[in-house]
Amino acid sequence: MDDLLWWQRGVIYQVYPRSFQDSDGDGVGDLAGIAQRLDHLVSLGVDALWLSPIQPSPMADFGYDVADYRDVDPIFGSLAEFDALVAEAHRRGLRVILDFVPNHSSDQHPWFLDSRSGRNSAKRDWYIWRDPAPGGGPPTNWLSHFGGSAWEWDAASGQYYLHSFLKQQPDLNWRNPAVRGAMEDVLRFWLDRGVDGFRIDVIWLLIKDDKFRDNPANPDWREGGNPRDRLLDLYGGDRPEVHEVIAGLRRVIDAYDDRLMIGEIYLPVQRLVAYYGEGGGGAHLPFNFQLITAPWNAGTLAGIIRDYEAALPPGGWPNWVLGNHDQPRIASRVGPAQARVAAVLLLTLRGTPTLYYGDEIGMLDVPVPPDRVRDPAERNQPGLGLGRDPQRSPMLWDTTRNAGFSSGEPWLPLGATPSVAEREAEPDSILQLYRRLIALRRADPVLRGGAIDGVAAEGSVLRFRRSLGEQQRWVVLNLGQEPAGVTLPAAALVFSTLPGRATGPVGGRFELRGHEAVILRGDA
Structure with a gap:
C-alpha cells in the first residue's frame, strides 16, 4: 500500500469556478473566492482540487473556448491570484x-x-480547413x-473549418507537429507554476479521420432523440493515431515529478480502456463515467x-465518477435518499473517486427559466433538455443573502438545497456522511487499494468484497426503498x-433498511 501514488490513494474534488465562491460581488465565482473556501475541502477530507477552465475566453462556452492558453481570464482573477491559490492549496496538503482544452481554441x-x-x-494548417464537397456544401x-x-463556411478564403462544438470553437489540427509542440509548451507553462496535473478535455477527439469520410447512419436512432445521435461518429474522433498524440502529452507530464x-472520454468501456495506452503511456486516469x-x-x-x-489493462488504475459539470446531479438522478447510498458506492469501489462540488450537501439540479439560460447546448437545441445550467448553479454556503456565494446577483439561479452551514448542524446529514x-x-x-471481487446483485441489493491479505471488507447497498434481507459472513458492522x-x-x-448501505469488516 505504501507504493500507491497520491492520486491513487486520494479523492479528487471538481470545482466549477464560476459557481463556487465570488469574492468581488460580480455574481461570478473566482480564484480568490476558491482560496477563501479551501478549508471546506480540507474538512471534507479530499486530496485534490480540479478546476474547470480559468483561461482567458470570450465565454461562448464558458471557458471551453480558450483565447490564451497561458493566462487567467480577468473574471476569475490573475496569474498572481492563481499562484496564490496553488500556494494556499499546497500549504493545506491539497493538490x-x-x-x-486542446481539441479546439476560441475563434478569437x-x-x-x-x-x-x-x-x-x-x-x-494549425486548424482543419477543407474545400466544399464536390457538389457544394x-x-x-x-x-x-x-x-x-x-x-x-469562411467566405473570405472559400473553405470550411471544422468545429466539433460551437462555430466559435475551431478544432486544432493535431496532425501538425507545430500544434503539438505549442500545446506541449502550454503544459510546461502550468507545470512550472506548480500545477499537479491536468484533466484533458475531450481527449478522444484530438485526431480526426485523415480521409474525411462521412459518418454512417445510426440504425438505433429514433425521431425525437438527440439529432446528433442520428449518425454513428466513427470518423470525428477515437482514431488510432490519437494514442501517439496522447503519449507525447504524457511524456511532457512525466518529465515532472508526481504529476x-x-x-x-465518453466511449464504451472496451474503447475507454485503450486510453491507458500501450505500456501505460496514455492517461493515468481515462475518466470512467459509467x-x-x-x-x-x-x-x-x-x-x-x-x-x-x-477490461482494465495490466497496471491500469480504475476510477469512478458520480457527477460533473456536464451531467445532471446525482441527487436529481436517483433521489436524495439514494444519493447517500451512491456516496458509499463511489467511495468504496476500487480506484480513484471524483466528487463534484455540492454533491456533498446533496445539491439538486436547479430549474432555470428560459430568460436565464446561459448554456449554448440548450440555446442551440431548445426543448431537448440538453442544457447544463441546472447542475452548474452556485454553491450554497449559508443562510445569508445569496447563500453566501456572492454579494451581487448570481450568474445562475440558486437552489433550495440546505446549505453547508445547515448541513453542518445536522449530525446525520449527507455532508457528515461524506x-x-x-x-x-x-x-x-483495504478500501484505498485492496482487491475487489464477489460483485453481485440480489434483488435491490448490490454487494461486493474488498480484500488485502487477510483483511476483508464487505460493502452492501440497498438500491431500493423497501427493506431487503441478505446473507452475510460473520463480520463486524462498522458503517x-x-x-x-x-x-x-x-x-x-441481515436485514437492510430501505435506502441503506453498510460496510462490514472481517478477516479471511
Missing part, C-alpha cells in the same frame, strides 16, 4: 489539477485569427456536439463494475448510511 485566439487571414497564412456530414453541421494526467449514465439498479451496476474491472466515508477510506488500506444501526458483530441473515 491542484487544471482543465486543459491569435492562432486562429492568423489561420483565418488567408490560405497562405503560416498557421493555416460541407466537406463531410459530421455533426457538431452542440447541434448542426460541424463545418463553418497526474486525466482524460475526458455510473453517471447507468440506470440505478443493482443488476446493471453489478454488471458495470465487473465488466470495467475485467466526511465519515472519506475519513474511513483514508484510514483503511451505515442511516442512523440507529448498532455497530458490532453480524452474520447470517
Whole structure:
C-alpha cells in the first residue's frame, strides 16, 4: 500500500469556478473566492482540487473556448491570484489539477485569427480547413456536439473549418507537429507554476479521420432523440493515431515529478480502456463515467463494475465518477435518499473517486427559466433538455443573502438545497456522511487499494468484497426503498448510511433498511 501514488490513494474534488465562491460581488465565482473556501475541502477530507477552465475566453462556452492558453481570464482573477491559490492549496496538503482544452481554441485566439487571414497564412494548417464537397456544401456530414453541421463556411478564403462544438470553437489540427509542440509548451507553462496535473478535455477527439469520410447512419436512432445521435461518429474522433498524440502529452507530464494526467472520454468501456495506452503511456486516469449514465439498479451496476474491472489493462488504475459539470446531479438522478447510498458506492469501489462540488450537501439540479439560460447546448437545441445550467448553479454556503456565494446577483439561479452551514448542524446529514466515508477510506488500506471481487446483485441489493491479505471488507447497498434481507459472513458492522444501526458483530441473515448501505469488516 505504501507504493500507491497520491492520486491513487486520494479523492479528487471538481470545482466549477464560476459557481463556487465570488469574492468581488460580480455574481461570478473566482480564484480568490476558491482560496477563501479551501478549508471546506480540507474538512471534507479530499486530496485534490480540479478546476474547470480559468483561461482567458470570450465565454461562448464558458471557458471551453480558450483565447490564451497561458493566462487567467480577468473574471476569475490573475496569474498572481492563481499562484496564490496553488500556494494556499499546497500549504493545506491539497493538490491542484487544471482543465486543459486542446481539441479546439476560441475563434478569437491569435492562432486562429492568423489561420483565418488567408490560405497562405503560416498557421493555416494549425486548424482543419477543407474545400466544399464536390457538389457544394460541407466537406463531410459530421455533426457538431452542440447541434448542426460541424463545418463553418469562411467566405473570405472559400473553405470550411471544422468545429466539433460551437462555430466559435475551431478544432486544432493535431496532425501538425507545430500544434503539438505549442500545446506541449502550454503544459510546461502550468507545470512550472506548480500545477499537479491536468484533466484533458475531450481527449478522444484530438485526431480526426485523415480521409474525411462521412459518418454512417445510426440504425438505433429514433425521431425525437438527440439529432446528433442520428449518425454513428466513427470518423470525428477515437482514431488510432490519437494514442501517439496522447503519449507525447504524457511524456511532457512525466518529465515532472508526481504529476497526474486525466482524460475526458465518453466511449464504451472496451474503447475507454485503450486510453491507458500501450505500456501505460496514455492517461493515468481515462475518466470512467459509467455510473453517471447507468440506470440505478443493482443488476446493471453489478454488471458495470465487473465488466470495467475485467477490461482494465495490466497496471491500469480504475476510477469512478458520480457527477460533473456536464451531467445532471446525482441527487436529481436517483433521489436524495439514494444519493447517500451512491456516496458509499463511489467511495468504496476500487480506484480513484471524483466528487463534484455540492454533491456533498446533496445539491439538486436547479430549474432555470428560459430568460436565464446561459448554456449554448440548450440555446442551440431548445426543448431537448440538453442544457447544463441546472447542475452548474452556485454553491450554497449559508443562510445569508445569496447563500453566501456572492454579494451581487448570481450568474445562475440558486437552489433550495440546505446549505453547508445547515448541513453542518445536522449530525446525520449527507455532508457528515461524506466526511465519515472519506475519513474511513483514508484510514483503511483495504478500501484505498485492496482487491475487489464477489460483485453481485440480489434483488435491490448490490454487494461486493474488498480484500488485502487477510483483511476483508464487505460493502452492501440497498438500491431500493423497501427493506431487503441478505446473507452475510460473520463480520463486524462498522458503517451505515442511516442512523440507529448498532455497530458490532453480524452474520447470517441481515436485514437492510430501505435506502441503506453498510460496510462490514472481517478477516479471511
